[in-house]
Amino acid sequence: MEISTHDFWTVLHGMGFGALFMLAFSGAFAELYRMSAPGAPSRVSTREQTLLGIYLAAMVILAWLTVFTGTYLIYPWYRAVPPGRRHRPRRVSAAAAVVERENVRMA
Numbered sequence: 001m002e003i004s005t006h007d008f009w010t011v012l013h014g015m016g017f018g019a020l021f022m023l024a025f026s027g028a029f030a031e032l033y034r035m036s037a038p039g040a041p042s043r044v045s046t047r048e049q050t051l052l053g054i055y056l057a058a059m060v061i062l063a064w065l066t067v068f069t070g071t072y073l074i075y076p077w078y079r080a081v082p083p084g085r086r087h088r089p090r091r092v093s094a095a096a097a098v099v100e101r102e103n104v105r106m107a
Contacts, residue, residue, distance in 0.1 A: 009074060010074055012069065013066060013069040013073070013074050017062050017065045017069065018062075018066050020058075021059060021062040021063055021066060024055050024062060027055045028052060028055035028059060031048065031051055031055060032052070034048075035052075
């Protein structure tokens with residue numbers, strides 16, 4: 001089985017960053033629920049605050065990684081050339097060229 005660079009970034013974007021984001025989101029949601037559930041102690045412990053901070057920081061990092069890989073690595077491959085133009089815009093072509101060089105190098 002062979003995985004191209006395009007396939008690798010697509011899998012990393014969706015199943016890597018996206019799935020880990022959802023996991024961090026569910027952890028943060030469960031921690032917030034546990035802190036605010038009926039019968040929960042009114043004072044939040046340092047451990048709970050630290051855990052919630054880690055979940056939230058992980059969510060921010062993973063969300064931005066998902067956005068950047070989707071915008072600058074995945075999307076340019078699917079973007080159509082605008083009508084009346086012979087080529088894509090320069091910055092989109094530059095991102096696609098980097099990926100294309102990697103695909104040629106792996107072949």
